[in-house]
Amino acid sequence: MSRLQKSYYGLGTLINLTLFGNPYHQELDKTNELIKYYEDLFTVNRAQSEVMQINHAAGNYPVVVSDATYNLIKKAILVSQENFGFNALIGPLVKLWRIGFANAHVPTPEQIQERLQLTNPADCILNDYNSTVFLKRNGMELDLGAIAKGYIADRIQDYWLALGKSAGMIDLGGNLLLMGASPLHANGQWSIGIQDPQAQRGQAIAAVHWGACSAVTSGIYERHFEVQNHSYHHILDPRTGYPHDNELASVTIFSQKSIDGEIETERLFFADGPLTNWAQDRPDIYGAIFVTKNKKIILQKLPRMAVSLLDDQYEIIE
Template sequence: MKKNMKVIVSIITLVVIAAIFAFNQYDKKGVYSTTNYYLDTVNEISVINVRKSKADKILPGADKVVLDINNAMSSHLPSSEVSKINDNAGISPVKVSNDTFKVIQKSIAYSKLTNGKFDIAIGPLTSMWNIGNDKARVPEKSEIDKALPLINSDNIILNSKNTTVYLKEKGMKLDLGGIAKGYCADKVAEYLKENGVDNAIVNLGGNIYVMGKNEVKKDFVVGIQNPLQKSSDSMASVKLSNKSIVTSGIYERFLEKDGKIYHHMLDPDTGYPFDNELSSVTIFSDKSVDGDALSTSIYGLGLENGMKKVKSMDGIDAVFITKDNKVYITDGIRKDFKILDDKYTLVN
C-alpha cells in the first residue's frame, strides 16, 4: 500500500479509528512502515534506508513489541496485568512481567518528582470521567470526593524480588495511559537498534521518537501541533535526531457539557481537569518514557512552576504554549526551533 508520507516533517496528531490492524507499506523514498491500533491509538513505525527484505523481517517484530505492552498494560483489557492488579486491590499482590513492573516503578518515581501531579493511581478518576470514550460524562462532586482519597501512589506496594504489585486499598485503580506509550516507544527503538536499524520514526499516537537521520541523511524536522486547529497543522517545528517528542494539550481529548469544555488531563488533587494558562506542553527527552510522564505533569504545574521543573532536569527541554498564543521555550532547543504560524509569539 502506497502512502505519501512526509518523512522530513512528522506532524504530531491523534487519529481515531475503530479497528485493530497492521500492515506494511512502502514509499518510493525508501521508507517502509507498519501501522497498527494498540494502546487505544493508531501507531506507525517507519524504518528508513533499509532493504525491503530486512524491513519485511523486522517490522512484524516491532508490531509485536507494541502488542505485548498493550496486552500487559491496558486497563481496558480484562486479561491485562494492570486489570488483574486493579481487580485484586486490597486483596492480594499480583505477579507481573518485568516491563509492567519497571513502568510502575518509574511511575512512582515521577509521582514523587512532580509532587503528585503525575500519579498512576488516578484510575478511579479516569474511569469515572471516561473522556475520549462514548460513555464520557461529568461526574457528580460527591463521586469525585469519594475517589480522591484512593489516588495515592504511596499505597502501591512493590516487591522487586517477586515482581509483584499490590494496591493497599480496595477501590484503587492503576491507569498507565500517561506513561505506557512512552515506555513502548523506547522498547520499539531498542528493538530496531538491536536489529541493525539506524534510522527510523516511531509514532505511537503522537508520542514520537526519531532515530538517526531522515532519508536524505539530515535531522528530522518535527512539527508541534497548532492548539487552535483540530487538524494536524503545525504552529512550529524543531530539528531533532535521536530524541523523543511528546505533547499534552487541551485540544487532544475533551468533553463538552453546558457550553463548558473539560479536557482529559485530570488533576489528582482536585479530581477535575487542570485549569491554568496553558493550552499545551511539549517535552523533548532522550527517553520517551520520560517525555510521556512529564508532558501531562509539567502541564499541570503551569507555566512558571513547569518551566522551573524542566530547567532543573538534565536532558529535558520543553515548549509551553499559553491560551493567549504566547510561546516559551527552553535553551536546549532554541537554535533548532522555528515558529510557522504568525498567530504565535515567542516570548523568551
C-alpha cells in the same frame, strides 16, 4: 537510502512506523507484535491484562507480574510520590469522568471526593524480591496510560538498534521518537511539527529542527467534552479530582528517552508553565515548548534558532 513505512492500530491510536536503510516488511510487522505484547501487559481498556489482574485483586492479595510490568509500575509509583500531578493510581477518577467516551459526564463533588481516597500512591505496595504489586484498598486501580507509550517507544528503539538499524521514526500518536541522524536532511536533523491545538491533527504552527530525540506532547485538545458552555479536558489533577485548568493548550518535551518526555510533560503542565531551573542538570532532556490558549509559543531550554514559526497568528517567546 530506501524507506519503508507501515501503519497499524494499537494503544488506542494510529501507529506509524518508518525504517530507513534496507528494511523489510517483516521487521515492521514484528515491531507491531512487540507493541501488542506490551499492550497486553499494560492495558486497562480490556478485562484481562497484567495491570488488570492487579486491579481485580485490589484490597485482597498481591499479584506476581512480569519484569516489564513490575519495573514500569515501580517507576510510575515513584514519580507519583513526588505529588506534582502525575499519578498512576488515577484510574478510579478516569473511569468516573469517562472523558473521551460517549458517556462522559461531570461527577458530583461527593463522587469525586470518594474516588480521591483511592488514589494514594502510598497504598500501592511493591515487593522487589517477589515482583508483586498489591493495592491495599478495594476499588483502587492502576492506570499506566500516562507513561506506557513512552516506555514502549523506548523498547521499540532498543529492538531496532539490536537489528542494526541506524535511522527510523516511531509515531505512537502524541509520542514521536526519532532514531539516529535523519536521512531526509543533509545536516542529519529532523523537523518536528508542533500541532495547532485549535486545528485538526497534522496542522503545525511551528517546526523544531533537532537531532535524534523523543518528542512527547500532552494537549487539552486530544480528549474533551462540553457541558453548559464549559469544556472539560482529560488531564485530571489527582490533587483536586477535576481537570487541571490553566492557560496552556499543550506542552511538548524534547528528550533522549520517551518515558522522560511523558513524565516531564505532566510536570510542566501541572506547573502551569516554565519552571525555574527546570532540567538544568539533565543533558538528556533538551527542552520544552508550551502553546498557550492565547496563541503564544513559549520556549524553555530550546534555542530560538532551532524553531521555525509556521503560523503568523502565533508569537514565539523565549
